[in-house]
Amino acid sequence: MRKLAAAAVIILLILVAVSLIFFRRTPFAYSGVVEAAEVDLSPRLTQEIIKLYVDEGSEIKTGAPLAELDCQDVNLAAGIAESEFKRAATMLKTASGSQAAYDRAKFNYDDATLKQSWCLITSPLDGKVLYRYNRAGELAQAGRKIFTVADLSEMDVWVYVPHDRLAALHVGDKLTAKLPETGQTFNGDIMVINDTAEFTPKNVQTRDERSRLVFGIKTRFKNDEALSLKPGMTLEVSLPK
Numbered sequence: 001m002r003k004l005a006a007a008a009v010i011i012l013l014i015l016v017a018v019s020l021i022f023f024r025r026t027p028f029a030y031s032g033v034v035e036a037a038e039v040d041l042s043p044r045l046t047q048e049i050i051k052l053y054v055d056e057g058s059e060i061k062t063g064a065p066l067a068e069l070d071c072q073d074v075n076l077a078a079g080i081a082e083s084e085f086k087r088a089a090t091m092l093k094t095a096s097g098s099q100a101a102y103d104r105a106k107f108n109y110d111d112a113t114l115k116q117s118w119c120l121i122t123s124p125l126d127g128k129v130l131y132r133y134n135r136a137g138e139l140a141q142a143g144r145k146i147f148t149v150a151d152l153s154e155m156d157v158w159v160y161v162p163h164d165r166l167a168a169l170h171v172g173d174k175l176t177a178k179l180p181e182t183g184q185t186f187n188g189d190i191m192v193i194n195d196t197a198e199f200t201p202k203n204v205q206t207r208d209e210r211s212r213l214v215f216g217i218k219t220r221f222k223n224d225e226a227l228s229l230k231p232g233m234t235l236e237v238s239l240p241k
Contacts, residue, residue: 029178029236030159032219036150036231038130044118046142047071049134054147056132060123066147069140071119078112085109127151130231155221155229156191159237160200160214168240169193175219177237184228186235188221 047069054066088105091097131148140146157177161169173190197213219237223229 029238030161031234031236032157032159034229034231034233034235035156035158036127036130036152037154037156038148038150039124040145041066041121041124041147041149042143042145043067043069043121043140044142045069045071045074045115045140047074047119047140049136049138049140049146052132052134052136054129054132056129058129059127060129060149061126062123064123065120066123066129066149067121067134067140069119069121071116074112074115074119078109078116081105081109081112121146123149125149125151126153128227150231152227152229153223155223155231155235157188157219157221157235157237159217159219159239160198161217161239162212162214163197165239166193166215169217173240175221175237175239177219177221177235179228180234180236182228184224186221186224186229188219188237190217191220192216192218 049067050070051068052066053064053068054060060066085105085108088097088102092099092102127150129147130150132146133148134140134146169190171190171193175188175190177186177188178184179186194216197215200212200214217239221229221235229235
C-alpha cells in the first residue's frame with residue numbers, strides 16, 4: 001500500500017514538473033477580435049433600384065456590378081446632351097458655331113455621361129458583401145448606404161499590452177497568431193502602436209483586467225485562401241519577445 005502511495009506521489013510530482021516546464025515555455029498570447037476593413041457603398045443619385053446582382057455573403061471582384069438604378073431621366077438627359085454636342089461640333093467645323101458654344105455642349109455631354117455611369121454601382125474591391133440594406137423596387141437615396149462590403153484577404157486585430165512591453169515593439173514587426181478553434185497559424189505585422197494609454201476595453205472578460213491602463217496595438221494578418229478568418233472571431237496574437 002505504501003509503495004503504491006509513494007508511486008502515486010512520484011507520478012504526481014512528475015506531472016506537476018512537466019506542466020510547469022510546458023507553461024513556462026509556452027509564450028503568452030494576447031487575444032483580440034478579428035475585424036475586416038469595411039466599405040459602405042452609397043449611390044450618388046436618388047433613383048429606384050431595378051436590379052440587384054448580389055446578396056449578403058456573395059463574393060465579389062473589383063468592378064463587378066452590384067446594383068443597377070432606373071435612371072430613365074438621366075438617360076434622357078444624356079441623349080439630349082449627346083445630340084446637342086454633335087450639333088455644336090458640326091457647326092464649329094462649318095464656322096457657323098462658336099468655340100464657346102462647343103465647349104458648353106461638350107461639358108453638358110461629359111457631365112451627363114458621368115451621371116449615366118453612376119447608374120451602375122460596382123465593387124471597389126475583391127471581397128465579400130457583408131450587408132445589403134435595400135431590395136429591388138425600393139428607392140435608393142443618394143448618400144445612404146445600400147451595401148457594406150469588406151476585403152477579407154487581410155484582417156485586423158487590436159490587442160492591448162502593458163507599458164513594459166512597448167519598448168520591444170515597433171511598427172512593421174513580424175507576428176504570428178493562432179486561431180484557437182483549429183490551431184491554424186497566420187503571419188502578420190504591427191501596423192499601429194497607440195501613443196496614449198487607455199483602460200482595457202469592456203470586451204475583456206475580468207474586471208481586474210479592464211481596470212488596467214494599456215496601449216492599443218493594431219495588427220494585420222494575411223488570410224488564407226479559404227478565408228478562414230472571419231469578422232468576430234478571436235485570434236491569439238504572439239508578440240515579439
